[in-house]
Amino acid sequence: MSASLPVNTGRRDEVAAALKARLPARCVLSDPEDTRPYECDGLAAYRQLPMVVTLPENEEQVLAVLNACRELSVPIVPRGAGTGLSGGALPIAEGVVISTARLNRIVRVDAHARTAVVQPGVRNLAISDAAAQHGLYYAPDPSSQIACTIGGNVAENSGGVHCLKYGLTVHNVLRVRVATIDGEIIELGSEALDAPGLDLLAVFIGSEGMLGIVTEVTVKLVPKPATARVIMASFDDVVTGGNAVARVIAAGIIPAGLEMMDRTSVRMVEPFVKAGYDTEAAAILLCEADGTELEVAEEIERMSEVLQAAGATAISVSQNEAERMRFWSGRKNAFPAAGRISPDYYCMDGTIPRKKLAEVLTGIERMETTFGLRCSNVFHAGDGNLHPLILFDANQPGEFERAEAFGAAILALCVEVGGTITGEHGVGMEKINSMCVQFRREELDAFIEVKRAFDEPMLLNPDKAIPTKHRCAEFGKMHVKGGVLPFADLPRF
Numbered sequence: 001m002s003a004s005l006p007v008n009t010g011r012r013d014e015v016a017a018a019l020k021a022r023l024p025a026r027c028v029l030s031d032p033e034d035t036r037p038y039e040c041d042g043l044a045a046y047r048q049l050p051m052v053v054t055l056p057e058n059e060e061q062v063l064a065v066l067n068a069c070r071e072l073s074v075p076i077v078p079r080g081a082g083t084g085l086s087g088g089a090l091p092i093a094e095g096v097v098i099s100t101a102r103l104n105r106i107v108r109v110d111a112h113a114r115t116a117v118v119q120p121g122v123r124n125l126a127i128s129d130a131a132a133q134h135g136l137y138y139a140p141d142p143s144s145q146i147a148c149t150i151g152g153n154v155a156e157n158s159g160g161v162h163c164l165k166y167g168l169t170v171h172n173v174l175r176v177r178v179a180t181i182d183g184e185i186i187e188l189g190s191e192a193l194d195a196p197g198l199d200l201l202a203v204f205i206g207s208e209g210m211l212g213i214v215t216e217v218t219v220k221l222v223p224k225p226a227t228a229r230v231i232m233a234s235f236d237d238v239v240t241g242g243n244a245v246a247r248v249i250a251a252g253i254i255p256a257g258l259e260m261m262d263r264t265s266v267r268m269v270e271p272f273v274k275a276g277y278d279t280e281a282a283a284i285l286l287c288e289a290d291g292t293e294l295e296v297a298e299e300i301e302r303m304s305e306v307l308q309a310a311g312a313t314a315i316s317v318s319q320n321e322a323e324r325m326r327f328w329s330g331r332k333n334a335f336p337a338a339g340r341i342s343p344d345y346y347c348m349d350g351t352i353p354r355k356k357l358a359e360v361l362t363g364i365e366r367m368e369t370t371f372g373l374r375c376s377n378v379f380h381a382g383d384g385n386l387h388p389l390i391l392f393d394a395n396q397p398g399e400f401e402r403a404e405a406f407g408a409a410i411l412a413l414c415v416e417v418g419g420t421i422t423g424e425h426g427v428g429m430e431k432i433n434s435m436c437v438q439f440r441r442e443e444l445d446a447f448i449e450v451k452r453a454f455d456e457p458m459l460l461n462p463d464k465a466i467p468t469k470h471r472c473a474e475f476g477k478m479h480v481k482g483g484v485l486p487f488a489d490l491p492r493f
Contacts, residue, residue: 004039004047004048004049004093005048005093006093007032007049007050007051007093007094008051008093008094011051011094012030012051012052013030014072015051015052015068015069015072015074015096016028016030016052018068018071018072019052019054019064019065019068019096022061022064022065022067022068023054023056023061023064023065024057026055027054027055027056027057027061027102028052028053028054028055029052029053029054029055030051030052030053032049034053035049035050035051035052035053035097036049038050038053038079038082038091038097038099039091040082040087040089040090041079041082041083041084041085041086041087041088041089041090042082042083042084042085042144043084043085043086043087043090043428043429043430045346045394045400046087046090046429046430047090048090048091048092048093049091049093050077050091050092050093050095050096050097051074051091051092051093051094051095051096052096052097053096053097053099054096054097054098054099055099055101055102056098056100056102056103057102057103058103059103059177059179059185059215059216062098062100062103062179062213062215063179063183063184063185065096065098066098066179066180066181066183066213067183069096069459070181070182070183070457070459073457073459074094074095074096074459075092075094075095075096075459075460075461075462076095076096076097076098076181076213076459076460076461077089077090077091077092077095077096077097077098077209077461078097078098078100078151078155078209078213078460078461079097079098079099079100079101080099080100080101080120080121080148080149080151080152080153080155081101081121081123081144081147081148081149081152083144083147083148083152084152084155084156084425084426084428085347085349085425085430086156086349086422086425086426086427086428086429086430086431087428087429087430087464088155088156088208088209088426088427088428088429088461088464088465089209089428090428090429090464092462092463098213100119100120100121100149100151100213100214101121101149102121103119103120103121103151103215104119104121104122104123104149105118105119105122106118106119106122106126106127106130107119107216109130109131109134109136109221111131111134111136113191114136114220114221114222114223115174115191115218115219115220115221116130116131116138116218116219116221117216117217117218118150118216118217118219119151119215119216119217120149120150120151120152120154120213120214120215120216120217121149121151122149122150123145123146123147123148123149123150124138124140124141124142124144124145124146124148124149124150124153124158125145125146127150127219127221131221132224134221135223135224136221136222136223136224137221137222137224138172138219138220138221138222139160139162139163139166139167139172139220139222140153140158140159140160140162140163140166140167140168140169140172141160141161141162142158142159142160142424143160143161143331143332143333143334143335145160150217150219151214151217153169154169154173154176154204154205154214154217155206155207155208155209155214155426156169156206156208156424156425156426157169157170157205157206157424157426158424159380159383159385159423159424160380161257161259161286161288161328161331161332161380162256162257162288163380163382163383163385163424164254164255164256164257164258164380164382164383165254165255165256165257165290166222166256168424169205169206170202170205170206172219172220173189173201173205173217173218173219173220174189174190174191174218174219174220175187175188175189175190175191175195175201175217175218176188176189176201176204176205176214176216176217176218177214177215177216177217178204178211178212178213178214178215179212179213179214179215180212180454180455181212181454181455181456181457181459181460185215186212188200188201188204189201189218191218203450206426208426208427208428208461208464208465209460209461209464210451210454210455210460210461210462210464210465210466211450211451211454211455211460212454212455212460213460225256225290225291225292225296226291226292226293227290227291227292227293227296228256228288228289228290228291228296228321228324229288229289229296229300229317229318229324230257230286230287230288230289230317230318230323230324230327230328231285231286231287231288231289231300231303231304231307231315231316231317231318232276232277232278232284232285232286232315232316232317232318232327233284233285233287233307233312233314233315234278234280234281234283234284234312234313234314234315235281235282235283235284235285235311235312235313236281236282236311236313237282237283238262238282238283238358238361238362238365238377239358239361239362240283240310240311240358241260241282241283241284241285242260242283242357242358242361242381243310243311243357243358244285244306244307244310244311244312245258245260245285245354245357245381245382246354246355246357247306247309247310248287248303248306248307248310248382249354249382251302251306253299253302253303253306254382255287255288255289255299255303255382256288256289256290257286257287257288257328257382258285258286258287258288258380258381258382259285259286259331259378259379259380259381259382260283260284260285260286260357260377260378260379260381261277261283261284261286261330261331261334261377261378262282262283262361262376262377262378263279263281263282263283264341264374264375264376264377265334265376265377265378265389266278266279266281266284266330267279267341268334268337268338268340268341268376269330269331269333269334269337270330271340272330272333272336272337272340273326273329273330273333273337274326275326275327275329275330276316276323276326276327277330278314278316281313281314285307285312285381286327286328286331287303287307288324288328289303300317304317331378334376334378334387334389335347335389338376338389338391341391342374342391342392342393343392343393343394343395344391344392344393344394344400344403345376345389345390345391345392346389346390346392346400346403346404346406346407347387347388347389347390347425348386348387348388348389348390348407348410348411349385349386349387349422349423349424349425349431350385350386350410350411350414350419350420350421350422350423351383351384351385351386351414351419351420351422351423352384352386352414352417352418352419353384353417353418353419354381354382354383354384356384356417356418356419357381357384359417360386360413360414360417360419361377363413364377364388364410364413367406367409367410370406370409371402371403371405371406371409372402373390373391373392373399373402373403373406374390374391375388375389375390375391375406376388376389376391377389380423383423384419384423385423385424386410386414386423388407388410390403390406390407407430408433408434411431411434411437412434412437415434415437415438420438421434421435421437421438426465427464427465427466428464428465429464432464432465432466432467432471433467433471433475435465435466435467435472436467436471436472436475436476441469441472444466444467444472447466448466451466
């Protein structure tokens with residue numbers, strides 16, 4: 001667990017005064033009792049009391065904060081709803097948090113163009129609610145969609161259970177307005193089918209607040225399917241279940257959602273939401289088909305045949321919308337349900353090739369013995385985005401450190417099989433050391449130059465996501481033997 005550094009009260013008063021000279025007093029928080037709620041995001045193991053928190057109410061006030069901080073050389077940490085799980089919104093002791101929570105207006109919904117223009121503080125689910133009257137919705141649906149904001153989704157390139165068919169945030173955002181560290185507004189992307197020049201929109205999405213502050217987003221809306229049904233398939237071991245995922249995709253089927261949960265996940269979720277899960281199965285797959293009645297019926301039949309041939313021991317199909325939503329409720333409540341069986345959990349996020357699912361799940365199972373901790377596996381199986389939940393008790397000395405080492409070993413395994421250290425949660429502070437495993441120094445230096453092009457003074461969310469040469473050197477001393485093999489002191493599978 002990280003310890004919070006003390007705040008320099010003299011510097012705090014200076015910065016707060018400068019900000020209050022440009023913003024209404026209600027938009028600037030500096031008393032510790034007011035700033036305490038902002039000391040962490042969803043990765044609560046890492047905490048830091050912010051020096052000052054600002055809550056701008058419009059684009060002009062965002063620019064005012066940026067200008068004041070640039071003039072005073074104060075680092076800035078952008079924050080959405082604080083639901084991120086990688087410490088991307090972790091404050092800096094000598095820095096200012098800029099929250100976009102009050103930029104929460106839906107500017108317009110255009111049913112003919114199938115777009116919505118929203119401010120960054122609008123909740124993910126609120127976009128679909130506003131578009132529902134037109135028979136439209138916003139497809140990316142992270143599990144935290146009831147609370148997370150579109151600005152945070154842009155920062156992390158969030159996905160969700162339906163990202164296999166409908167794509168991640170980057171595939172569903174057309175344009176963003178961005179406030180730069182220079183105090184200017186730029187627009188990336190276009191509401192047209194293409195934009196001239198380099199694709200800077202794709203560079204910006206997933207940049208974790210290091211390149212600019214989002215002030216407005218134009219998203220694509222898609223028609224709500226006429227119907228949708230979900231298959232729940234049971235398997236007697238996780239390897240068979242993992243192989244079944246690859247066989248569904250190999251059959252040319254792209255489900256609207258394809259999710260996997262192991263027995264530990266199923267048994268912790270079922271008493272919580274009563275989703276109707278098979279608690280005797282070693283693993284279950286949730287496979288959704290959407291479209292017209294005829295399309296759905298045909299896809300359900302095809303998927304059922306593939307799953308049976310792949311070794312499914314039982315198959316259930318939702319018979320109505322209420323049952324479909326109940327099946328999904330278990331998957332979407334997996335993280336909070338972990339609290340029923342463990343005092344604490346550490347949620348990892350890595351991505352692997354689908355054909356490696358069985359190999360990686362077997363590796364994680366062996367790591368449970370190595371590190372002496374349980375792990376519950378729940379993930380977006382269709383695109384190989386894993387979310388292992390490492391269960392531990394922070395009150396037991398050394399358990400959090402073992403959980404961190406367990407997580408790092410999982411990420412190293414993801415890289416080893418040809419995957420990546422993140423899928424949708426971002427790097428933040430949590431995975432910054434693992435960036436040294438994923439990328440060569442030359443690649444990391446190129447990332448830094450991209451950041452410098454947007455943020456020359458390096459004030460936007462500094463020391464996140466991209467490790468310095470010094471950090472990689474120190475990390476290498478701990479985890480590299482012979483200067484070549486990462487995590488050589490961890491078990492190989």
